[in-house]
Amino acid sequence: MQNQTNSTPKDKPVTDNEVVVDINHISKSFGAKDVLKDINLKLKRGENVVVLGKSGQGKSVTIQCIVGLLTPDNGTVKVFGDDVSRMNEVELKELRTKVGFLFQSGALYDSMTVRDNLEFPLTRILKITDQAELDKRVEEALDGVGLLDAIDKLPSDLSGGMRKRAGLARTMIVRPEIMLYDEPTTGLDPITSREISELILSMQKKYKTSSIIITHDMECAKITADRVVIMNEGTYIAEGSFDELKRSDDKLVKSFFNVTT
Numbered sequence: 001m002q003n004q005t006n007s008t009p010k011d012k013p014v015t016d017n018e019v020v021v022d023i024n025h026i027s028k029s030f031g032a033k034d035v036l037k038d039i040n041l042k043l044k045r046g047e048n049v050v051v052l053g054k055s056g057q058g059k060s061v062t063i064q065c066i067v068g069l070l071t072p073d074n075g076t077v078k079v080f081g082d083d084v085s086r087m088n089e090v091e092l093k094e095l096r097t098k099v100g101f102l103f104q105s106g107a108l109y110d111s112m113t114v115r116d117n118l119e120f121p122l123t124r125i126l127k128i129t130d131q132a133e134l135d136k137r138v139e140e141a142l143d144g145v146g147l148l149d150a151i152d153k154l155p156s157d158l159s160g161g162m163r164k165r166a167g168l169a170r171t172m173i174v175r176p177e178i179m180l181y182d183e184p185t186t187g188l189d190p191i192t193s194r195e196i197s198e199l200i201l202s203m204q205k206k207y208k209t210s211s212i213i214i215t216h217d218m219e220c221a222k223i224t225a226d227r228v229v230i231m232n233e234g235t236y237i238a239e240g241s242f243d244e245l246k247r248s249d250d251k252l253v254k255s256f257f258n259v260t261t
């Protein structure tokens with residue numbers, strides 16, 4: 001891995017325990033379906049929080065509320081202290097340069113090579129035009145995820161794990177201060193899942209990123225989490241370190257751990 005030549009501009013001073021995402025009593029319904037009933041979550045700077053929950057519990061809806069793709073019916077979501085639901089289009093765009101998200105698919109452009117996929121956010125978001133600078137940053141980012149050899153390949157030539165790495169490199173290349181991972185290991189074999197989980201951890205350490213990682217992969221939670229919250233039926237039912245929750249007597253909490261551990 002090479003040295004980083006740029007640093008993320010910070011608008012606000014870094015303080016210990018600074019809350020970068022503050023979800024305060026949000027609820028969200030779709031028609032008659034109450035998906036989120038009362039969700040509270042604080043993400044501190046530099047922390048990896050894992051959200052565990054069965055499917056259809058509103059985990060992805062929560063993530064979409066953080067970046068303003070959905071608006072909660074009640075409650076507030078603050079990112080770096082600013083209420084997302086009060087942001088205008090310009091402010092939302094600015095927010096999304098600081099908050100990177102990695103969706104399940106990896107979301108690479110199929111017709112573009114890996115190099116072009118990574119150049120895209122650099123030209124579009126950071127407005128970098130110097131080709132030498134673009135090359136340098138793309139190579140650095142790919143080197144960071146062990147994919148330098150695949151730079152001229154198309155996504156269709158990559159394995160699922162490699163696509164995920166490329167997607168991660170593309171999201172991280174603009175150095176977001178916050179990362180949202182939606183089921184980052186789903187659909188991958190156990191060894192590749194472990195590699196992706198370790199990569200998420202190394203990204204956190206290297207860039208001091210604060211992350212919310214949504215998963216039902218207990219191995220991923222174990223590797224990446226500083227703190228775990230468990231979501232069920234629209235509320236958070238438990239919170240603690242992985243080992244604390246593993247020892248819980250609560251039946252529902254136990255059910256998550258009993259599957260694989």
Ligand SMILES: Nc1ncnc2c1ncn2[C@@H]1O[C@H](COP(=O)(O)OP(=O)(O)O)[C@@H](O)[C@H]1O
Binds near residue numbers: 060
């Ligand atoms: N934009 C939407 N419109 C209507 N219903 C939605 C929308 N997004 C999610 N839902 C519903 O909300 C529930 C929770 O979805 P989701 O957050 O995707 O669950 P998960 O915890 O698996 O990520 C599901 O029943 C889903 O159908």
Ligand SMILES: [Mg+2]
Binds near residue numbers: 059060061182
């Ligand atoms: Mg989901």
